Amino acid sequence: MTDDLESKLRDALRPAAPSEDFDRQLLARLAATQREPTKLRGRYASRTTWWFSAALAATVVLAVGVQHHRAVEENREKGLEARRQVMQALRVTNDKLDLAYRAVRDQSGAVAGDPGA
């Protein structure tokens, strides 16, 4: 049965190709991450250069902000997971200490002749 399910899984999980637009979109995104202000001449050039610089600066600020937000989110996820694990670890520890306590209590009760033990 396991072999049957495993072969079904392999069939269902054959690698699929992304869309035809994938390469073009990826290259466009790569180009956007690397675009530098074009060298232009004259008054128009200086104004345009300023806009490019401002846009690039804004992009960097945005990227840093997004990255910071992602870092904060990732840290929060890690913290919540750590909390979950701490609670589970303490639960297990307490459960096993409790097991020992019950055994001692049962033995104490048996020695004392306590019918309730």
Next chain:
Amino acid sequence: MDEQLAQARAGNLGAFSTLVQAHKRSVYSLALRMLGQPELAEDMAQEVFIQLHANLSSILSADHLAFWLRKVTAHRVIDYLRRRPTVSITSLDEEAEQMEPADPGDPLLQRQVRQLILGLSPDARAVVTLRYQEDLDPVDIARTLDMSINTVKSHLKRSLDLMRQRIESGEPPRCEGQSP
């Protein structure tokens, strides 16, 4: 491939493109099987390659590249799923887009199995997909996902048991959020 890697590190976009061609199916499919949404999977895959481009200097070899791509893709998708617990079941139209023209086997059964995978927790989805799509053994899955081997095996066993149970009972696939 090591030659292509060296040239890509040197800034050769053509060489980088060759690397993308060699790995995009694997990266995209890993994201797709875990997310169930083709557009989102493409977006995620592109982000992985953009991250690769920025980190080419840290890639040591062709083998390391494959390992790095799987690791980054899996972790990105797991992080995304943990932030966005709601998983949508893909529509039949989307499923049709995903299928290769020469896809052998029973398409409805394959869809059922894929939906069952989407019913698993993010970590379990990653483990199952790396095992049965990428054919990684538990040791390599553990390295990829920064899990212990015990946890990987536990995920595999429980996921297979759960899927088998649902197939046998004829239970419809469920939308599952994050693992408890």
Next chain:
Amino acid sequence: MSMHKYLKWIFVLALLPAVSFAANPRLVLPDFTGLAGRASDSVTITLDAPMLSLAARFLDPSDPDQAAAEDAIKGLQGIVVRSYTFDQDGAYKPSDLDSVRSQLATPGWNRLMETRSQKSHANVEIYLMTEANKAVGLAVIASEPRQLTIVNIIGSIDLEKLHKLEGRFGVPQLGIGPAKSPAAGSAH
């Protein structure tokens, strides 16, 4: 022995002068790959000091369970849990724990107690490591017919605080805390 006296005994032992031979309160646990493969459920937790510190920041002091947890983990350097649940009896062997027990037999570790329950057929061993009159390591091995659990707690341990967790985390109160009056029906 009454439970109250027993708890006092643990606390007193924790204060006894102890000779340290540079024994390590952090146990080196075996891989347990085989056990995990046979288990129907497993719990694998390894929390070091940074992770405990991170967790503490996310524990909600307004939640009684989480507030108790935050109090319990103060001063700890690590918590390690390995727990395996099986579908049938006899899925693990005592020899699976040989390497753990050999570490607990080294100087520095003291076995506080070993209990065997005829009711539940569970065997629980509790070990404590002390240095300079303080408890710096705790190990619990619980061997049940269908579950094996190892807990290793590293750091400054207050057993009274651990005891105060009784009644929390879904564990019922047994009334085995400080001595109660006979009229309360205590078994102590």
